[in-house]
Amino acid sequence: MAQAYFAQEMFQPATxxxxxxxxxxxxxxxxxxxxxxxxxxxSHLQFDSDxxxxxxxxxxxxxxxxxxxGGVRFTGSLRAIPExxxxxxxxxxxxxxxxxxxxxxxxxxxxxxxxxxxxxxxxASRCVWAAQGRGIADFASRRTHGSDAAMKMARxxxxxxxxxxxNVLAASHYGIPPAGTxxxxxxxxxxxxxxxxxxxxxxxxxxxxxxxxxxxxxAGAWNAVEIAKELEVAxxxxxxxxxxxxxxxxxxxxxxHVLDDHDLGYVRILAxxxxxxxxxxxxxxxxxxxxxxxxGTKAGVSADAPWSxxxxxxxxxxxxPVMKLSEGKMSLPGAKQIFxxxxxxxxxxxxxxxxxxxxxxxxxxxxxxxxxxRGERNIPTPPLVELRDRFRDEFANLETRFKDLRRPxxxxxxxxx
Amino acid sequence: MAQAYFAQEMFQPATxxxxxxxxxxxxxxxxxxxxxxxxxxxSHLQFDSDxxxxxxxxxxxxxxxxxxxGGVRFTGSLRAIPExxxxxxxxxxxxxxxxxxxxxxxxxxxxxxxxxxxxxxxxASRCVWAAQGRGIADFASRRTHGSDAAMKMARxxxxxxxxxxxNVLAASHYGIPPAGTxxxxxxxxxxxxxxxxxxxxxxxxxxxxxxxxxxxxxAGAWNAVEIAKELEVAxxxxxxxxxxxxxxxxxxxxxxHVLDDHDLGYVRILAxxxxxxxxxxxxxxxxxxxxxxxxGTKAGVSADAPWSxxxxxxxxxxxxPVMKLSEGKMSLPGAKQIFxxxxxxxxxxxxxxxxxxxxxxxxxxxxxxxxxxRGERNIPTPPLVELRDRFRDEFANLETRFKDLRRPxxxxxxxxx
Numbered sequence: 001m002a003q004a005y006f007a008q009e010m011f012q013p014a015t016x017x018x019x020x021x022x023x024x025x026x027x028x029x030x031x032x033x034x035x036x037x038x039x040x041x042x043s044h045l046q047f048d049s050d051x052x053x054x055x056x057x058x059x060x061x062x063x064x065x066x067x068x069x070g071g072v073r074f075t076g077s078l079r080a081i082p083e084x085x086x087x088x089x090x091x092x093x094x095x096x097x098x099x100x101x102x103x104x105x106x107x108x109x110x111x112x113x114x115x116x117x118x119x120x121x122x123x124a125s126r127c128v129w130a131a132q133g134r135g136i137a138d139f140a141s142r143r144t145h146g147s148d149a150a151m152k153m154a155r156x157x158x159x160x161x162x163x164x165x166x167n168v169l170a171a172s173h174y175g176i177p178p179a180g181t182x183x184x185x186x187x188x189x190x191x192x193x194x195x196x197x198x199x200x201x202x203x204x205x206x207x208x209x210x211x212x213x214x215x216x217x218x219a220g221a222w223n224a225v226e227i228a229k230e231l232e233v234a235x236x237x238x239x240x241x242x243x244x245x246x247x248x249x250x251x252x253x254x255x256x257h258v259l260d261d262h263d264l265g266y267v268r269i270l271a272x273x274x275x276x277x278x279x280x281x282x283x284x285x286x287x288x289x290x291x292x293x294x295x296g297t298k299a300g301v302s303a304d305a306p307w308s309x310x311x312x313x314x315x316x317x318x319x320x321p322v323m324k325l326s327e328g329k330m331s332l333p334g335a336k337q338i339f340x341x342x343x344x345x346x347x348x349x350x351x352x353x354x355x356x357x358x359x360x361x362x363x364x365x366x367x368x369x370x371x372x373x374r375g376e377r378n379i380p381t382p383p384l385v386e387l388r389d390r391f392r393d394e395f396a397n398l399e400t401r402f403k404d405l406r407r408p409x410x411x412x413x414x415x416x417x
Numbered sequence: 418m419a420q421a422y423f424a425q426e427m428f429q430p431a432t433x434x435x436x437x438x439x440x441x442x443x444x445x446x447x448x449x450x451x452x453x454x455x456x457x458x459x460s461h462l463q464f465d466s467d468x469x470x471x472x473x474x475x476x477x478x479x480x481x482x483x484x485x486x487g488g489v490r491f492t493g494s495l496r497a498i499p500e501x502x503x504x505x506x507x508x509x510x511x512x513x514x515x516x517x518x519x520x521x522x523x524x525x526x527x528x529x530x531x532x533x534x535x536x537x538x539x540x541a542s543r544c545v546w547a548a549q550g551r552g553i554a555d556f557a558s559r560r561t562h563g564s565d566a567a568m569k570m571a572r573x574x575x576x577x578x579x580x581x582x583x584n585v586l587a588a589s590h591y592g593i594p595p596a597g598t599x600x601x602x603x604x605x606x607x608x609x610x611x612x613x614x615x616x617x618x619x620x621x622x623x624x625x626x627x628x629x630x631x632x633x634x635x636a637g638a639w640n641a642v643e644i645a646k647e648l649e650v651a652x653x654x655x656x657x658x659x660x661x662x663x664x665x666x667x668x669x670x671x672x673x674h675v676l677d678d679h680d681l682g683y684v685r686i687l688a689x690x691x692x693x694x695x696x697x698x699x700x701x702x703x704x705x706x707x708x709x710x711x712x713g714t715k716a717g718v719s720a721d722a723p724w725s726x727x728x729x730x731x732x733x734x735x736x737x738p739v740m741k742l743s744e745g746k747m748s749l750p751g752a753k754q755i756f757x758x759x760x761x762x763x764x765x766x767x768x769x770x771x772x773x774x775x776x777x778x779x780x781x782x783x784x785x786x787x788x789x790x791r792g793e794r795n796i797p798t799p800p801l802v803e804l805r806d807r808f809r810d811e812f813a814n815l816e817t818r819f820k821d822l823r824r825p826x827x828x829x830x831x832x833x834x
Contacts, residue, residue, distance in 0.1 A: 108567075145565075185433065307560050
């Protein structure tokens with residue numbers, strides 16, 4: 001496409017709009033994430049000589065076009081909803097205005113990152129809601145779709161309210177509290193479970209979480225009591241125990257009982273293994289005495305909604321509005337703005353989609369901000385913990401019915417829902 | 418765990434086994450992929466000074482352990498089923514034998530890559546089977562879970578039989594034929610569809626595929642005819658047209674009719690948009706005259722099975738077999754081998770799982786090969802196209818019933834199924 005635009009000398013600016021056309025299953029809201037990576041990508045967009053050489057080797061491209069491509073940088077502007085905010089289906093999440101070749105070249109990366117990170121942040125926020133105040137650790141790295149997704153899952157889930165990650169590189173890179181525990185293999189490689197528990201607690205006397213189910217969960221709980229008492233003698237405290245298989249409600253009640261019978265009320269119970277928001281909701285409603293959840297695979301791949309219908313469509317080109325009419329895929333023309341209304345108590349009351357140059361109602365605030373102008377970033381990304389706080393506050397202002405995990409109503413884009 | 422092992426001076430070798438414990442939905446076989454990346458990772462395993470410094474800053478680790486960690490390299494061996502081969506649930510796909518700290522440290526990356534690439538190769542092979550000889554291009558990059566997954570999808574799907582990828586970086590990196598076409602935005606940015614078609618065909622006179630559905634698919638087909646005739650006058654041929662929405666069977670029949678009526682039997686029809694193996698099977702069975710499928714999102718996230726139950730379990734430690742007994746998660750002890758039997762015509766007849774040191778039946782061949790010894794790779798990865806050929810040949814030797822997309826029987830691990 002770029003070569004054809006170049007041959008036609010089409011360098012006029014175009015505006016592209018990024019939108020999720022319809023909700024993935026069971027979703028009634030979405031959480032914005034991925035913008036920081038997109039801004040970083042746009043700031044460094046460049047075809048190096050290896051890339052140009054490869055393109056040349058395909059025989060598909062003319063020399064004058066390849067010479068042009070070697071000099072391409074992103075010179076446009078980007079407006080977007082900041083990270084860690086709620087948004088809704090059909091709303092323009094991000095808009096890029098740039099010479100059409102530049103705006104088109106970045107499409108794949110923009111969708112790839114925004115789609116992934118938004119899906120993961122949304123999924124994680126559902127888990128946080130289901131956990132009703134109990135902590136969650138990100139245990140997803142081993143089963144995310146590749147290493148990039150593992151990093152983005154740690155960041156997106158922390159932004160959405162998880163408390164820690166087992167991904168040590170992500171902890172280091174993003175400043176997330178690292179979380180660790182032992183694997184079954186650790187237990188198996190000692191002569192006995194008790195020996196394994198003791199060795200671990202000696203290395204981490206104040207942060208040991210003992211895995212109970214390698215052989216038998218209740219027998220494991222009794223061994224944990226013995227270790228907890230040894231730690232107490234040495235002036236330390238066992239941090240927790242972990243359930244990783246079986247009936248979590250029944251086992252957590254039994255294990256809590258064993259711990260409490262030995263004055264170990266301070267030892268927390270962590271559950272992990274196959275958990276997602278649906279399972280968390282069930283456990284919380286059943287009153288399972290679980291203090292902390294380790295959430296992995298199903299959240300890390302957004303298992304019930306591994307993709308969304310996020311698209312990047314041209315809305316304005318060469319001073320005229322543009323739209324697409326394909327069956328079921330119509331797009332709205334023009335550069336847009338979202339005006340968000342809240343009621344007196346701060347509760348979200350509805351969004352209005354207008355044109356960029358319009359002024360919204362007096363009781364509304366525009367959501368899209370200009371993060372990049374003429375290729376330069378002009379708003380620094382806040383620390384991750386600030387995005388996390390922002391999301392927590394905004395999510396608290398979304399009515400509970402929109403947080404339903406199965407049949408949420410559609411949030412209105414036109415006024416009071 | 419590593420710090421506890423270190424403190425206990427546990428440096429004995431352990432063998433870990435990688436296994437998919439149960440089939441993801443609708444699967445009756447799996448395709449091995451990811452080994453090359455794992456070998457590359459093991460060859461370069463090292464904690465650099467930044468990593469050590471971060472770990473030190475957490476306050477969780479002792480200086481003597483961190484000093485040890487700074488010198489860790491992977492010194493073990495790796496045995497695995499080569500890439501591009503069929504394997505089945507519960508079979509040891511890969512085994513690592515190394516000092517237990519090394520074997521444990523690599524767990525997350527090993528599972529992450531093998532799980533992803535195996536899932537994508539398996540999904541892609543299902544699409545290839547459903548397409549029954551029609552070509553498939555990988556269009557998934559925009560919606561895979563991140564950039565790593567986009568690259569791995571291009572490679573895994575090509576290995577499983579796709580013909581090309583729209584991911585130009587992957588095409589360059591792995592030597593896969595690149596595939597490109599135009600987007601709706603390209604059409605929209607010209608005064609008319611015909612102008613857009615003409616501009617594109619002038620830039621790529623011998624490889625133009627025209628997108629028909631921006632406004633109306635049949636009107637698009639008539640415009641394509643006009644362009645095809647212009648190209649013929651100039652001594653070129655229109656390569657194809659693309660359907661991207663609507664009823665593909667009906668539209669492909671109508672478009673084929675329009676093309677054939679104008680002696681354009683050579684113009685191929687490509688369909689894309691929401692396609693997966695189930696949709697491909699329906700279109701092929703309906704006799705839709707589609708020559709080439711562009712398969713994206715649903716294959717790129719393995720939408721009907723975005724995760725598998727792949728685990729990495731210790732099977733041998735310090736000269737003794739080890740197993741796990743957790744409810745529903747039992748593992749087999751000892752370093753293992755898979756012996757594959759074929760019948761006279763080469764058809765796969767069954768696999769037998771034995772111990773590494775056993776000799777299989779005379780009519781069987783061992784599947785696991787030693788790819789790394791004492792930390793050194795000893796089998797070079799063959800060119801991707803060879804892996805592709807190997808898979809095609811092996812897949813041809815799998816009985817058709819195991820390829821059923823919905824209710825395949827379980828392949829026997831003990832003998833004739």
